[in-house]
Amino acid sequence: MNKLFHHLTAILGIMFLVFLILDQFNPMMNFVDNNISRWLLGALCVSGICGSVLYRGKGENEG
């Protein structure tokens, strides 16, 4: 499960980097602030939080 969130975070992070770069070239395309991007941003946040929690939990268990 932890691995899944790591991959998801990496994938969504790469996507948002691309959005931000494209947004610099053409802000009118609204890559960053459209409905789909908002959902993806939410997914990135959830994925990041879950990955962190699982990582912390795993670390405490090992510790």
Add this chain to the structure above:
Amino acid sequence: MKRKYSRIRALLLDAAAAGAALVVFALFHHVLPREQQALNLQTVNTAQAARAAVETAAPQVTAETTEAPVITEATETSETAKATETAKAAETFHPTDRTTASAGKSDSGSRGNPGKGSRSRNSRGGMNGNDKGGSALTDSGAAEEDTAEAVSLSEKFADRFTDSVVVTENSYTSPDIAVSVEKVEEGSLTYYVADIYVRDITCFRTALAGETYGSGFRDSIGDMAALNNALLAVNGDYYGNTSEGVVIRNGVIYRANATNCDVCVLYYDGRMKVMPGSSFSVEEAIADGAWQAWTFGPALLDTDGSVLTEFASTNRIISANPRTAIGYYEPGHYCLVVVDGRGESSGITLPQLSKLFYNLGCTAAYNLDGGNSSVMVWGDEVINNPSGGGRESSDALLIAEVRDYE
């Protein structure tokens, strides 16, 4: 070592998955044609509404007033109020009676006075005019709001229109339209200026790709021009790229959620106003009779028609690029400018474009979609040199006859 390769492989797989996800995103964002939910509110020609109010008060004029304004249920109240307010000004511009409110404000400075036919070709000084400096945009192009006198456009632009259709290589005149197109070369810069007089605002039309409002619909400007028998066509604001912003086309409101981008509104009475998105009100647009509205920007001239030197945008956007923009002189008189770039022509920065419109004598100007989108079609051919061969767009601005002339 094996673990290291495993991590790199996992990262590459993530990158590949991200790429695939981006492709899917792009398909849903702007590639796949998707009809969008539109407001489909009909705006009202306020002159018609005013005439209707006059008719109500004075039934003896009903012979001329059979044309009832189209009023939507959502706007009926405000429209009726507006009609009553403007009843005294019923002489203002009307597509059918062909009269307009003439601006009382005279042009100032060293610029030509384009509305009276005194502007010479030399007044198109391009980038050589004085820079007055800019200030924050509030609301421009509204100088003509105070109607001083009602003057028939036929009289006002009498020397522009002709009784029959007269076509030359770079001009077209008829009883309703006078258009001339000029190619200007200044050093490494090439641009095209279409000077437009219309006696009937409905000659200034817009076309939607696939004749459908939505995202992912794209047509070449040439195809949209041909489909609508346009004399002249340029690309519009590419509304289909985003699901936000004001979209009013030929009197129909498709979208009214203004963003922080400036909005350009062309009214039935021939006025054109450029305003910040925060100042746009759909109720006002309906009540004032909005005929077209575009969301792209920014505004290129200040409230008083002076040059803007600062724009709230990124350097990439402000820097030299191919451009398409619309300029406004007075009701019934406009210009469309397409600037070539990224090739033999260098393109133009936003401050330079502002100065260009100032030198043309415009009182308001608005930047439309540019880059590879910038295309001007005259007759049935693309006359500029679009960057990358041009690209299809979701909408176009057209000048087309509304009556048939043999």
